[in-house]
Amino acid sequence: MNISVSAMGNIKEFIPDEMQLELETPVSLSELKVIAGIPKERNVSFVVNGRVQKGGYTVSDHDDVKFLMLVGAG
Amino acid sequence: MERYARHQELIGAAGQTALAKARVLVIGTGGLGSPTLFALAAAGVGTLGIVDDDVVEISNLNRQLLHSDAFINQPKTDSAKQTIGRFNPDIQLKTYSQRFDADLAEQIVPEYDMLVDCVDNYATRIAANACAVKYNKTLIEGGIEGMSGFVQIVIPGKTACFNCFGVEDNEIYRQVLGASTGIIGNLQALECIKQLTGIWDGSYSYIAVDFRQCSMERMFLEPNDDCGCKK
Numbered sequence A: 001m002n003i004s005v006s007a008m009g010n011i012k013e014f015i016p017d018e019m020q021l022e023l024e025t026p027v028s029l030s031e032l033k034v035i036a037g038i039p040k041e042r043n044v045s046f047v048v049n050g051r052v053q054k055g056g057y058t059v060s061d062h063d064d065v066k067f068l069m070l071v072g073a074g
Numbered sequence B: 001m002e003r004y005a006r007h008q009e010l011i012g013a014a015g016q017t018a019l020a021k022a023r024v025l026v027i028g029t030g031g032l033g034s035p036t037l038f039a040l041a042a043a044g045v046g047t048l049g050i051v052d053d054d055v056v057e058i059s060n061l062n063r064q065l066l067h068s069d070a071f072i073n074q075p076k077t078d079s080a081k082q083t084i085g086r087f088n089p090d091i092q093l094k095t096y097s098q099r100f101d102a103d104l105a106e107q108i109v110p111e112y113d114m115l116v117d118c119v120d121n122y123a124t125r126i127a128a129n130a131c132a133v134k135y136n137k138t139l140i141e142g143g144i145e146g147m148s149g150f151v152q153i154v155i156p157g158k159t160a161c162f163n164c165f166g167v168e169d170n171e172i173y174r175q176v177l178g179a180s181t182g183i184i185g186n187l188q189a190l191e192c193i194k195q196l197t198g199i200w201d202g203s204y205s206y207i208a209v210d211f212r213q214c215s216m217e218r219m220f221l222e223p224n225d226d227c228g229c230k231k
Ligand SMILES: [Zn+2]
Pocket: B160, B161, B162, B163, B164, B165, B223, B224, B227, B228, B229, B230
């Protein structure tokens, strides 16, 4: 399956430009994060086709996945 | 009024009246809450509620412009009330020197039109989001860590809320430049003013700011189907 992957904010450090990933098997967003090159310990949130999803969501063919940074200080 | 003359053409007389009638609860008076409160008071928001259970510490003063050396060890709400009261005496100020939790929310949130979340931890962000959803109030969320920040416009049932992400009480990196908190706090105030005056065009609900690259991006976030905020 083909998945489009991109990032916003400081997650662009790992995914500077939108890229296409070809996956053999369905994976969760948490797994996709690591496949896309984002360190496991880095806090991110997930948006699929414009809708917010949690890490357990399984990606489907042609999904457009965006990784957002998660920051909490003030 | 002459005080507001320099933004009158931007928001109109109806916009100024809307601001004067508005009641906004600002949670936190730190790095984000300081610029947010200054900007909302400057714009003429009629009533500002101010929540903070902290006292002023010397390490706050690299970014928390409401406070100063004279208020070290004093409640931040006292410092905020005096500073904002001097800055714009026309604004009604109500202070709550308590931690923002479900009990306090139940007592005070119903009397406000909008919430602005300027806290420094995930637990209070989650609590503020839950009461925004419960009481159907628009929430302007904001956060910062290091050289990155975000602003999120939460309109329950319309845009994604903070709980849609499934955030848990994560570790926070607390290094931050005061100039950066100024940008995020002012952006929160700006989005609050846009909501109150009807200027928001509805095309985005999340803004990511990368201070190192000096970039700002935005997108509309649809709510998570499994989140309780989706009606
Ligand atoms: Zn939600």
